[in-house]
Amino acid sequence: MRKFNPKKAPGEDGLTSDILTRAFQVFPLFxxxxxxxxxxxxxxxxxxxxxxxxxxxxxxxxxxxxxxKYRPIILLNxxxxxxxxxxxxxxxxxxxxxxxxxxxxxxxxxxxGTVDAAMEVKNLIEESLRLKQCAVxxxxxxxxxxxAAWWPGILKQFREVKCPKNLYNLSASSFSNRKATxxxxxxxxxxxxxxxxxxxxxxxxxxxxxxxxSLLKLKFTSRTKVxxxxxxx
Numbered sequence: 001m002r003k004f005n006p007k008k009a010p011g012e013d014g015l016t017s018d019i020l021t022r023a024f025q026v027f028p029l030f031x032x033x034x035x036x037x038x039x040x041x042x043x044x045x046x047x048x049x050x051x052x053x054x055x056x057x058x059x060x061x062x063x064x065x066x067x068x069k070y071r072p073i074i075l076l077n078x079x080x081x082x083x084x085x086x087x088x089x090x091x092x093x094x095x096x097x098x099x100x101x102x103x104x105x106x107x108x109x110x111x112x113g114t115v116d117a118a119m120e121v122k123n124l125i126e127e128s129l130r131l132k133q134c135a136v137x138x139x140x141x142x143x144x145x146x147x148a149a150w151w152p153g154i155l156k157q158f159r160e161v162k163c164p165k166n167l168y169n170l171s172a173s174s175f176s177n178r179k180a181t182x183x184x185x186x187x188x189x190x191x192x193x194x195x196x197x198x199x200x201x202x203x204x205x206x207x208x209x210x211x212x213x214s215l216l217k218l219k220f221t222s223r224t225k226v227x228x229x230x231x232x233x
Contacts, residue, residue, distance in 0.1 A: 001082060011077035012052050012181075020078050038083055039090070042169025046177060048080025051198065053182040074180070074198035084202040087170050091163060092206055100161040101209060102216035107230030108205030117229035124225060133223075141231075146204050147196040149211060151175040157210045174203075205230070 001024060004017035024031045038044065052075040061069035095101055101109070106117035121137065128135035142148070155175075158168050178193040197204040208230075216226055 003085075004078065004081065009054075009073075009075055011075045011080075012050055013047070013077045013079070015078050017078050020082070035083060035086060039086060039170065040166055042166045042173055044083065044170055044173040045080070048077050048083065049174065049176075049178045051076050051178070051180045051193070053180050055182070055184065074201075076198065076201070081202055084174070087167060087174075088203045088206050091158075091167050091171070091210075094163060094167070095161060095206075095210065098161070100213070102213055102228075104216045104226055105209055105213065105228050107228055108209055114229045114231065117227050120227055128223075145208065146198070146201075149196050149204075149207060151195055154207050154211045157213060160214070161210070 001017055001021045006016050006018035006021075008016065010016050054073040054075060055070035056073055058069055058071050106112045106114065106120075125135045125137070155168070155172055158171065163171075179190055180193050181188065181190045197207060212228060216228055218226070220226070
C-alpha cells in the first residue's frame with residue numbers, strides 16, 4: 001500500500017492510498033483475509049472494475065476538433081489497483097522463475113532498457129559489416145499499444161506458460177464486465193470495456209510483454225532477429 005502515491009487522484013470511490021493504509025492499520029486481519037481470498041478464489045470484485053475517464057486536452061491542440069486532441073486519464077479504485085499489484089507480482093514471479101520471457105524483450109524488463117536494445121542492434125550491424133554482408137533494419141511502432149491489447153491473446157499466453165490456475169482465473173475475472181464512465185459538463189456516458197488497459201496501470205506493461213512473447217520466440221530464417229523495446233516518450 002505504501003508504494004502507491006497518495007497524491008494520485010482517487011477513483012470512483014474517492015479513496016486514496018493513504019486512506020486505505022490507515023484503514024488497514026485499524027483492520028489488518030480483515031484486509032489481509034479479503035485480498036488473500038481474492039487471490040485464492042481468482043475473483044476480482046465488480047466494484048473495482050469500474051473506471052472513470054477524465055479527458056485532458058493535449059498542449060497545442062486547444063483549437064482542434066478531433067477526438068485525438070484529448071489524452072484520457074483513467075481513474076481506478078485504489079482497492080482494485082492494490083489487488084492488481086498483488087496479482088501481477090505473483091504472475092511475474094512465475095514468468096521469471098521459469099524463464100518464460102524471451103531474451104529479446106527489452107521493454108518493461110528489470111535492469112534492461114531502450115539503450116540496451118539499441119546496443120544489441122548496433123552489435124548486429126557491426127557484425128554484418130565485419131563480414132561484408134548487408135544489414136536491413138525494419139522498425140515497427142504499435143500505435144495505441146496499450147489501448148489495443150487483446151485480452152484473449154493474453155489469456156492464451158497464460159495457458160502456454162502454465163500460469164497458476166488461481167492467477168489465470170483472477171486475470172480472466174478482471175477482464176470481464178469492465179466498464180468505464182466519461183463525464184463532460186452535464187453529459188455522462190458509460191460503456192463496456194472489451195480490450196486494452198490504462199496507461200500507467202500496474203498490470204499493463206507485464207501483460208504487454210506476455211502477449212507479445214510468442215512473436216519474439218518465432219523461428220525466423222537465418223540472420224533474422226526481432227528485438228522489442230518500449231518507447232515511453
